[in-house]
Amino acid sequence: MANPASLVKYVLYLGDNNLILSQRLGEWCGHGPVLEQDIAMTNIALDLLGQSRMYCQYAAELSGSNKTEDDIAFLRKEQEYNNLLLVEQPNGDWGQTLVRQFLFDSWHYYLLHALVDSKDQNLSDIAQKSIKEVTYHLKYSSEWMIRLGDGTDESHKRMQNALNELWRFSEEPLIMADYEKDLVESGIAVDISTIRESVQKKRQDIIREATLSIPEDEFMQTGGKEGKHTEHMGYILTEMQYMQRVYPGQEW
Amino acid sequence: MNLRDNFQARIDRDEKIEPKDWMPDDYRKTLIRQISQHAHSEIVGMLPEGNWITRAPSLRRKAALLAKVQDEAGHGLYLYSAAETLGVDRATMLDDLHTGKAKYSSIFNYPTPTWADMGAIGWLVDGAAIMNQVPLCRTSYGPYARAMVRVCKEESFHQRQGFEILLTLCRGSEEQKAMAQDSLNRWWWPSLMMFGPNDADSKHTAQSMAWKIKRFTNDELRQKFVDATVPQAEILGLTIPDPDLKWNEEKGGYDFGEIDWTEFWNVVKGNGPCNRERLKARVDAHEKGAWVREAAMAYAEKRKKKQQQKVA
Ligand SMILES: [Fe+2]
Ligand SMILES: [Fe+2]
Numbered sequence: 185m186a187n188p189a190s191l192v193k194y195v196l197y198l199g200d201n202n203l204i205l206s207q208r209l210g211e212w213c214g215h216g217p218v219l220e221q222d223i224a225m226t227n228i229a230l231d232l233l234g235q236s237r238m239y240c241q242y243a244a245e246l247s248g249s250n251k252t253e254d255d256i257a258f259l260r261k262e263q264e265y266n267n268l269l270l271v272e273q274p275n276g277d278w279g280q281t282l283v284r285q286f287l288f289d290s291w292h293y294y295l296l297h298a299l300v301d302s303k304d305q306n307l308s309d310i311a312q313k314s315i316k317e318v319t320y321h322l323k324y325s326s327e328w329m330i331r332l333g334d335g336t337d338e339s340h341k342r343m344q345n346a347l348n349e350l351w352r353f354s355e356e357p358l359i360m361a362d363y364e365k366d367l368v369e370s371g372i373a374v375d376i377s378t379i380r381e382s383v384q385k386k387r388q389d390i391i392r393e394a395t396l397s398i399p400e401d402e403f404m405q406t407g408g409k410e411g412k413h414t415e416h417m418g419y420i421l422t423e424m425q426y427m428q429r430v431y432p433g434q435e436w
Numbered sequence: 437m438n439l440r441d442n443f444q445a446r447i448d449r450d451e452k453i454e455p456k457d458w459m460p461d462d463y464r465k466t467l468i469r470q471i472s473q474h475a476h477s478e479i480v481g482m483l484p485e486g487n488w489i490t491r492a493p494s495l496r497r498k499a500a501l502l503a504k505v506q507d508e509a510g511h512g513l514y515l516y517s518a519a520e521t522l523g524v525d526r527a528t529m530l531d532d533l534h535t536g537k538a539k540y541s542s543i544f545n546y547p548t549p550t551w552a553d554m555g556a557i558g559w560l561v562d563g564a565a566i567m568n569q570v571p572l573c574r575t576s577y578g579p580y581a582r583a584m585v586r587v588c589k590e591e592s593f594h595q596r597q598g599f600e601i602l603l604t605l606c607r608g609s610e611e612q613k614a615m616a617q618d619s620l621n622r623w624w625w626p627s628l629m630m631f632g633p634n635d636a637d638s639k640h641t642a643q644s645m646a647w648k649i650k651r652f653t654n655d656e657l658r659q660k661f662v663d664a665t666v667p668q669a670e671i672l673g674l675t676i677p678d679p680d681l682k683w684n685e686e687k688g689g690y691d692f693g694e695i696d697w698t699e700f701w702n703v704v705k706g707n708g709p710c711n712r713e714r715l716k717a718r719v720d721a722h723e724k725g726a727w728v729r730e731a732a733m734a735y736a737e738k739r740k741k742k743q744q745q746k747v748a
Contacts, residue, residue, distance in 0.1 A: 210498070213505050214486035215717065217725020219479065219513050226506040230499060236496050255495045278728045334738065335731025342727065391620060427493035427551060435608055436493040436551075436601075 186370040190363035191304070192246050193266060194373055197361070197409055198307075200267035203257055204417075205288060206232035207356025207424055208275055217278050224324060228285070231317040237309045251345075258428040262418055263411035266361075270353035272408065272416045279332055279339065280346040286325035287350060290386045291357040293322045294379040303371035326390045335393025340395065347391070348399050355404035358383060447648050452578035463647055465591040467577050467642065469521050469538075470649065472529045475515035477541035480533075484548040485557060493551055500597060501554060507590045514583040521579045534719045537708070543630050545708030549644045552605055552612075553617035558598015560620075560627040560665070566591045567661045568631065571651035594697050599668065606672045613673075620669070621677045628692075630701045631658040663689045 202218070209229035216222030239329060239403035240253040247256070267355045267405070284417040296318055301313035360376050391398055407413065437445070439458050446453065453459055482505050489505065492498035516526045532538035543561055548554070569591060572584040605616040630653040632638055644650040652660075662681075669676050680693035703711070 210489040210502060213489055213502060214479075214482035214509075215721040216604065217721070217728035219509055221728070222552050223506055223509045223513070224500055226509070228457065230506070233499050233502065237499070240495065257495050318475070331735045332728065332731050335735040336727070338727050339731030339734075423490045426491050429608075431493070431611065434493075434612060435604060436497055 186367045186372060187363075188246075190366040191362070191372065192243060194367055195239050195246065195262075195307070197258075197363075198310075199236045199243060200265045201271050201288070201292075202232040202236035202239070202325035204265070204267045204420060205271040205285075206230070206236060207363060208271065208273075208284075208422055209281070210219070211275055212281065214371065215337050219279075225281075225311055228324070231314075231321065235314045235317070238313070254428065256308050258425050264415055264420055265413070265421070266409050266411060267354050267413075268353065269405055269408040269414055270350065270356065272414060272420060273353065274351060274416060276346065276349070277342060279342040280349065282325055282328045282332065283343065283346040283350050285321070286329050287354045287387070288357075289318065289322040289325045290390070291379075291383050294382045294386070295374055296355070296387075298374040298379050302374070313391065322386075328384075329390050330394045333391075333396045343394065344396050345376045351399045351415050354387070354403045356406045359404075359406060361376065362410040392428040393404045406430065422427075439586050444646075446644075450648070452574075452581065453576050454578045455498070461535060462643075463649075464522055464646070466644060466649060467520055467580065468524050468605075470644075471515055471519040471522070472524070472532070473541075475512050475519060476533045476538055477544065478512035478515060478551065480540045480544045481561075482508050482719060483714055483717050484544055484546070484710070485554060487548050487553055488551060489553070494714075495730055497554075497601070503708050504558070504594055504597065507594065511587045511590070514586060518577075518583040530722060534715070534722060536715065536743040537703070540714075541630060541704040542700070542708060543626050544714055545703050545711045546622065546626050547710050550600065550615050550619060552615040553603050553623070555598050555601030555616065556619040556623040558596075559668070560598075560623050560673065561630070562591050562598060563596040563612055563665060564630040564661050565663070566595060567657050571657075574648075574651060576648040599672075602624050602672055602674075606674065616672070617674050619722055620674050624677050625695060626703075628695055629703075630739075631655070633697070633700070659689055662692050666690055 206229045209232070210226055211436050213222065213226050213229070216225055236257070237253055240256040244251040244253055268288075269286060271281075273284055292316075295400070295432045296311045296315050300308055300315070302308045302311065329343070333343045334430075335341070358376055360373075364373045364376070368375045440460055441582075443453075443459060485501060485508075486505050489498065489501055500522045511584070516529060519529060521531070529538065535560075539614060559619060566588060568587050569584055569679060573588055574579055575581045602616050602619075605612040606621045625704065638654050641650065641653055645653070666681065680691065681690075682691050684691045692743045699733065702708070702734050706712075
């Protein structure tokens with residue numbers, strides 16, 4: 185039997201990735217490089233937010249108290265968020281946002297395909313509901329990786345810089361935290377070793393087609409999954425939690 | 437019958453004018469000005485509400501706000517497309533916005549310091565927009581009328597959503613109710629200004645009415661808006677900040693106080709609290725996005741060449 189605390193941590197991990205990434209993408213709304221892409225990026229933000237709500241509702245249920253999705257989303261301390269370091273990184277330019285998105289989607293897509301088989305019915309259902317959206321996200325970010333990588337000299341340079349900047353966060357989703365290992369045995373969490381090759385191959389293929397190259401010998405940063413975040417996280421939460429902290433306990 | 441008379445006769449018969457039809461130059465110009473101004477308003481209008489996406493107080497509200505601001509982007513898109521059917525391209529229209537040659541609705545030059553402003557904007561600003569736009573669904577230029585049908589459906593959803601945000605605040609704590617009242621105090625008069633100058637001072641109205649681009653005058657629309665909105669404020673339990681507001685049995689509508697036209701013209705001229713910020717945000721987004729647009733074009737070009745080589 186897996187430790188019940190492991191399941192809570194895993195649900196938060198999956199939900200927080202979507203929550204924090206959609207928070208970042210929401211910063212773009214109204215500021216995109218062209219109207220059509222502004223709309224497309226907001227779509228992705230909306231999808232991820234919707235998915236994160238399903239996880240937050242499940243986490244609230246698991247808490248065994250009267251907690252709501254909003255208590256889960258807004259009222260934890262920084263160290264209690266389990267999202268990947270990747271998703272909390274700043275938007276940078278449009279290229280950096282897309283590289284971050286691609287590195288995320290290229291893992292998220294395969295993870296959900298495996299999570300459908302989870303012995304935990306709730307997780308399996310959430311995965312099933314999310315796959316169609318995330319399939320589109322991966323298609324979108326892959327296409328833009330290629331378009332901008334293989335566009336002009338300037339766009340190529342910007343994309344390579346973004347990849348150099350973010351590659352160090354690319355491995356974290358492929359390294360299992362203790363709570364994942366604990367849940368793998370009982371068939372609840374995805375065993376990352378079963379999707380690792382697919383993720384890596386997808387990344388290599390797209391990056392090659394984008395005429396970009398994977399930085400070599402990059403030291404891989406980890407910690408987000410265990411609540412150890414970069415300095416960006418505090419600022420994200422300050423903004424995100426503002427209303428709930430200033431006006432505690434009210435209906436909105 | 438000459439072209440111009442024939443054109444007016446078609447308008448008088450309530451026929452729709454389509455892109456390939458003959459139209460007077462000044463009809464075309466008026467429409468380009470109005471539709472592009474409308475499109476600009478949609479995308480500049482994303483900014484004051486976009487402000488609150490990262491700070492929305494609940495996940496449900498965050499999702500609704502994201503979707504709303506995205507709808508406004510969609511409206512911008514339909515309207516730019518409608519204007520393009522008149523022979524002006526989006527890049528030119530955007531340049532006119534960025535250089536200050538083209539205007540957008542002044543309402544978006546007011547700030548959104550509190551969450552209640554998300555309610556007030558939906559309720560009052562989208563509400564006023566609906567008053568202006570419902571008649572435009574029957575405007576004489578076909579592509580504009582059809583774009584407005586889609587836009588109006590979404591605007592009325594926004595209006596209800598904004599009202600509901602305020603209703604929640606008004607049924608909440610004292611603090612929340614005060615937040616709602618403060619927001620109404622700030623947005624009421626600028627919302628009335630959205631209908632433009634009084635009829636006597638409106639230089640475009642007469643011709644636009646004759647061409648059935650406009651179907652009601654500014655003052656008629658403003659009156660309709662006040663009459664529709666006052667009872668809604670009563671449901672909320674909020675006080676409209678106008679001591680002269682009073683039901684007039686005889687005319688079957690409300691009398692209301694004089695708009696501060698000095699403020700109106702001041703904001704139009706660029707001196708509103710956020711004119712510079714709004715325009716700068718648009719210009720920044722456009723300039724920072726230039727490399728993306730160029731790269732997408734260059735890539736499409738490369739693809740085309742490769743395809744041609746394959747075929748050859
Ligand atoms: Fe709109
Ligand atoms: Fe709207």
